[in-house]
Amino acid sequence: MLEIRNLSARVEGNDILRQLTLSIRPGEVHAIMGPNGAGKSTLGNVLAGRPGYEVTGGEVLFQGKDLLAMEIEERAREGVFLAFQYPVEIPGVSNMEFLKAAVDARRRHRGESELSSFDFMKLARDAAKRVSLDQAFLKRGVNEGFSGGEKKRNEIMQMLLLEPSLCILDETDSGLDIDALQVVAAGVNAMRDGQRSFIVVTHYQRLLDYIVPDHVHVLAAGRIARSGGKELALELEARGYSWLEDEGV
Amino acid sequence: MSELINDLPQASVQAQLLQLADRQGAPDWLAPLRLAGAREWRDAAWPDRRTELWKYTPLAALRRHRFQFPVDILPAWPDELLLDVDAIRLVFVNGVFDAVASRSQHAAVVRFSAADAQQQTLIARHLGHVATTSRHLFASLSNALVADGVLVHVARDQVLDKPVHIVHVAVPQAEPVLVSPRVLVVLESHAQLELIEQFVSDSQVQHSFVNSLTEIHCGAGAQLRHYRVNLEQEQQLHVGGVHVDLWRDAQYRGFTLAEGSVLKRIDYQINHQAAGASAVLDGIYLTRNQQLLDYHTNVEHKAPHCTTNESFRGIVADEARAVFNGRIHIHPQAQQTLAELNNRTLLTSDRAEIDTKPELEIYADDVKCAHGATVSQLDATAQFYLRSRGLSETQARSMLSFGFINELLQGIEQPAVREHLHRHLQRLFAETLPLTVTTP
Numbered sequence: 027m028l029e030i031r032n033l034s035a036r037v038e039g040n041d042i043l044r045q046l047t048l049s050i051r052p053g054e055v056h057a058i059m060g061p062n063g064a065g066k067s068t069l070g071n072v073l074a075g076r077p078g079y080e081v082t083g084g085e086v087l088f089q090g091k092d093l094l095a096m097e098i099e100e101r102a103r104e105g106v107f108l109a110f111q112y113p114v115e116i117p118g119v120s121n122m123e124f125l126k127a128a129v130d131a132r133r134r135h136r137g138e139s140e141l142s143s144f145d146f147m148k149l150a151r152d153a154a155k156r157v158s159l160d161q162a163f164l165k166r167g168v169n170e171g172f173s174g175g176e177k178k179r180n181e182i183m184q185m186l187l188l189e190p191s192l193c194i195l196d197e198t199d200s201g202l203d204i205d206a207l208q209v210v211a212a213g214v215n216a217m218r219d220g221q222r223s224f225i226v227v228t229h230y231q232r233l234l235d236y237i238v239p240d241h242v243h244v245l246a247a248g249r250i251a252r253s254g255g256k257e258l259a260l261e262l263e264a265r266g267y268s269w270l271e272d273e274g275v
Numbered sequence: 276m277s278e279l280i281n282d283l284p285q286a287s288v289q290a291q292l293l294q295l296a297d298r299q300g301a302p303d304w305l306a307p308l309r310l311a312g313a314r315e316w317r318d319a320a321w322p323d324r325r326t327e328l329w330k331y332t333p334l335a336a337l338r339r340h341r342f343q344f345p346v347d348i349l350p351a352w353p354d355e356l357l358l359d360v361d362a363i364r365l366v367f368v369n370g371v372f373d374a375v376a377s378r379s380q381h382a383a384v385v386r387f388s389a390a391d392a393q394q395q396t397l398i399a400r401h402l403g404h405v406a407t408t409s410r411h412l413f414a415s416l417s418n419a420l421v422a423d424g425v426l427v428h429v430a431r432d433q434v435l436d437k438p439v440h441i442v443h444v445a446v447p448q449a450e451p452v453l454v455s456p457r458v459l460v461v462l463e464s465h466a467q468l469e470l471i472e473q474f475v476s477d478s479q480v481q482h483s484f485v486n487s488l489t490e491i492h493c494g495a496g497a498q499l500r501h502y503r504v505n506l507e508q509e510q511q512l513h514v515g516g517v518h519v520d521l522w523r524d525a526q527y528r529g530f531t532l533a534e535g536s537v538l539k540r541i542d543y544q545i546n547h548q549a550a551g552a553s554a555v556l557d558g559i560y561l562t563r564n565q566q567l568l569d570y571h572t573n574v575e576h577k578a579p580h581c582t583t584n585e586s587f588r589g590i591v592a593d594e595a596r597a598v599f600n601g602r603i604h605i606h607p608q609a610q611q612t613l614a615e616l617n618n619r620t621l622l623t624s625d626r627a628e629i630d631t632k633p634e635l636e637i638y639a640d641d642v643k644c645a646h647g648a649t650v651s652q653l654d655a656t657a658q659f660y661l662r663s664r665g666l667s668e669t670q671a672r673s674m675l676s677f678g679f680i681n682e683l684l685q686g687i688e689q690p691a692v693r694e695h696l697h698r699h700l701q702r703l704f705a706e707t708l709p710l711t712v713t714t715p
Contacts, residue, residue: 102662118677118680127666
């Protein structure tokens with residue numbers, strides 16, 4: 027699904043990722059943990075193609091294709107989805123029109139026809155229900171006046187609608203209460219189908235109680251310092267991150 | 276009026292336009308206003324670059340043509356231009372009343388030419404008295420040339436069950452024509468009205484000059500919702516003004532939208548004449564190619580406890596220019612005033628220009644006022660967000676530009692107007708890349 031080899035990236039002149047290597051097979055859930063400033067969010071943003079994140083070395087293959095050579099929207103249409111840590115509020119742009127444009131773009135890319143407004147409405151209403159988002163949100167501006175939890179649920183709703191192959195959740199748990207966390211996790215778990223892969227970036231172990239990962243990686247100083255199974259997350263929760271530095275990794 | 280014209284240099288725009296008055300038939304009871312207008316027009320100093328009110332808007336385009344009055348026949352025009360709303364409707368084509376397209380049978384609406392004695396008295400009492408010619412030069416020309424117009428009169432405590440929809444259609448004629456649409460709205464105390472003014476033209480090139488003037492008297496507790504939409508072909512010249520007097524506790528909610536042209540200047544003059552009045556004015560301007568659009572608004576707070584809320588947004592593309600000058604003047608007696616004025620402009624090209632100047636003049640000490648202007652480009656994070664969901668860069672920009680003005684569109688209470696403009700602008704944004712794409 028995804029092959030990251032020796033990826034180095036820079037933001038505002040600072041080297042953040044340093045020769046990071048990571049391999050994700052179809053159907054796997056990988057959790058990326060690590061202290062603040064380790065480069066967790068940078069990884070997601072680089073994969074999604076965010077301007078300002080300069081790749082200085084390495085390569086990324088997504089389903090065998092050179093991901094870094096693609097435009098932002100090409101990556102999305104190919105099936106990469108980044109759930110934002112801070113979803114953007116766009117007043118004046120209707121959530122519904124935005125979602126339909128996104129779904130149509132993905133469908134066209136797959137060689138499918140655009141949906142009628144009626145069919146799309148049905149799909150959108152169903153997706154909203156699955157993340158316990160009131161349908162009224164569909165008619166509002168994109169994330170306009172949404173609470174933190176509503177924004178995150180809107181991200182998961184988009185993920186449900188776009189059916190990506192690789193989902194990157196960038197600290198989706200931050201700012202969520204336990205109810206919202208469960209809704210988000212249920213949305214993600216419903217999409218685990220043995221083919222779709224996930225990168226779950228999180229600072230805390232809590233989310234991983236609900237979205238159980240196959241692999242846990244600790245990111246420190248721009249590279250993977252340690253990898254393990256889901257028990258690694260518990261160890262981090264118990265011991266914090268400082269022991270990593272003590273071990274000189 | 277010949278002796279007035281003789282005082283002016285024959286070649287001047289002032290003389291040429293005033294000459295038209297001599298060739299025009301007009302009812303006697305309008306003669307005093309015509310004469311007063313002609314005098315003011317004659318005596319006005321012709322604006323140039325040093326004239327503050329016209330600093331960024333040259334009138335040279337008026338010199339390029341010799342304007343005639345339109346011929347008194349009705350040319351065909353495409354009726355899909357019409358905003359589809361269930362309303363009392365009056366349609367004028369090049370200033371000529373189109374009885375077939377109109378549905379104007381209503382006691383509250385009468386053309387000056389059909390006014391009875393009582394209505395003539397009412398018109399004479401208000402017409403030309405709401406307008407402040409000192410800040411609006413072309414209002415005096417409108418007075419000098421007034422021969423007909425529309426009176427909308429809503430009696431005390433009356434609420435009109437339908438909006439009044441006045442449409443001005445411009446179509447090409449052999450000679451460039453001057454049209455002076457004139458509207459007078461008199462709302463007696465606690466009367467309520469919804470007024471839609473629509474200026475349209477078919478797509479053919481035409482050089483007509485529209486000098487429109489709308490005067491509004493809102494009596495105590497009266498409420499007016501007023502939509503004024505200027506979507507005309509870009510060679511058409513338009514100078515227009517809306518003047519509003521608000522008396523005790525009167526409420527005015529105005530919305531204006533315009534696309535630019537060779538010369539387009541729109542003035543709003545709102546006078547808070549008595550305590551408790553409130554005014555809301557939202558505006559949208561869109562200019563592209565080499566168009567020019569100039570909005571001047573002036574709000575006079577002459578009484579205490581009045582509020583003003585004014586918000587203008589625009590997009591300027593290509594080599595176009597826009598001017599926004601918003602002034603709020605708070606007189607010494609206007610204590611407890613609440614006033615807010617905000618202007619935001621999106622420039623989509625390096626050669627696009629906005630001259631914006633929000634002005635607050637405050638002579639009272641117990642007031643709450645704020646004003647601001649920003650000039651910006653599309654938000655990069657929002658663009659990334661949309662593209663990360665698969666939208667192309669063009670699509671993302673188009674959606675964001677549209678969203679920038681859609682925030683004001685969404686505030687339109689009349690559904691027919693909101694939907695008409697929503698459709699029109701979505702089409703415009705989809706077809707007109709420069710409104711959304713930064714050109715180097």
